[in-house]
Amino acid sequence: MAGLKPDSLDDVIHGRIRLGVMAYLAQTGQASFAELAKALETTNGNLSVHLKKLDAAGYVEIDKRFVDAKPLTTAHLTAAGREAWRAYLDALGVLFRDQD
Amino acid sequence: MSEHDTNDPKADLAYVRAMTERAARAPLLGGRYLVFWGGLLTLAYGAHYLVRSGFAGAPGFIPFIWIAFGVIGAAGMAILSIGMKRKPGQSAVGNRVEREVWRGAGLGIFFFVAGVVAAVAFKSGSYLLFDLIAAVALALYGAAFLATAAASGEGWMRAPAWLSFVAAAIVPLLAGTAVLYLWLAGVVVLVGVLPGLRLLRAEPPALKDNEAA
Numbered sequence: 001m002a003g004l005k006p007d008s009l010d011d012v013i014h015g016r017i018r019l020g021v022m023a024y025l026a027q028t029g030q031a032s033f034a035e036l037a038k039a040l041e042t043t044n045g046n047l048s049v050h051l052k053k054l055d056a057a058g059y060v061e062i063d064k065r066f067v068d069a070k071p072l073t074t075a076h077l078t079a080a081g082r083e084a085w086r087a088y089l090d091a092l093g094v095l096f097r098d099q100d
Numbered sequence: 101m102s103e104h105d106t107n108d109p110k111a112d113l114a115y116v117r118a119m120t121e122r123a124a125r126a127p128l129l130g131g132r133y134l135v136f137w138g139g140l141l142t143l144a145y146g147a148h149y150l151v152r153s154g155f156a157g158a159p160g161f162i163p164f165i166w167i168a169f170g171v172i173g174a175a176g177m178a179i180l181s182i183g184m185k186r187k188p189g190q191s192a193v194g195n196r197v198e199r200e201v202w203r204g205a206g207l208g209i210f211f212f213v214a215g216v217v218a219a220v221a222f223k224s225g226s227y228l229l230f231d232l233i234a235a236v237a238l239a240l241y242g243a244a245f246l247a248t249a250a251a252s253g254e255g256w257m258r259a260p261a262w263l264s265f266v267a268a269a270i271v272p273l274l275a276g277t278a279v280l281y282l283w284l285a286g287v288v289v290l291v292g293v294l295p296g297l298r299l300l301r302a303e304p305p306a307l308k309d310n311e312a313a
Contacts, residue, residue, distance in 0.1 A: 003308070015115050017294070018115065019112060021124070021168075023115070023116040024119045024120075026123075027119075027124050027193070028123050028192055031190075032185075032186065032188070032307065034308060034309050035189070035307060038188060039123065068182055068183065068185075070309065072185060072186065078168065087237075089116075092112065096113075
């Protein structure tokens, strides 16, 4: 694709599910695992793999606890994640500018 | 769509936009609280009217009506909160604003009631002050509905907001009469129970945590 500079895009975010997670959490700040799986229309296993990648990069924090005697897993966007998301959107913007 | 499709920035942007809108436009989750408090208030105002108009009980019963209202309200909130953390959209801006403004409205009413009770108990304040509690409450409901409507995009909420403002203006005109409470019972159905039922109809079910890892 003309103007595409893969190196300028953060590989941790630049994957369909991870992109969706980051876009969703950038709006809400946090969401339960089940909510993310439903919103992204993906399987639990798939989401789990991608959340772990984002967690390892420090972009999200996974919180597991019991609420009303049942487990509840929640993903939070970290400050580093928000910064990385801004940088990713900036890089996308540059990409479009270069295409024009 | 697979990971490989992220080579198309336009598709990525469309996807980001779709996810952002999905996250922002989650259904409001406050319907159960509106129905509960609206229903409870309707019963309390109805009982207040019956006692004050002489149809039932004795005037000394009125404080007990409102003490029971507070106790049932507190217990009901604890019960209604069960399972709420599993509802999708908890952190959407509309739901965050809805929680904050209604909490603020509740606190505003509580402190005004405390001030009225103190004024009547220690400063020989007029009992008419009790009748004005509803005016303060309705004004706060109106502001809460307007803020929630703006944050959630649920424009229909402006109707109960303006109804609340108009009702707040009528309260002083009916203050000092028993019929005020019969009228308030009807108003609360319109600005509490009915909007709450509408929200409940659109409310998504709680999601089970099936996290795989």
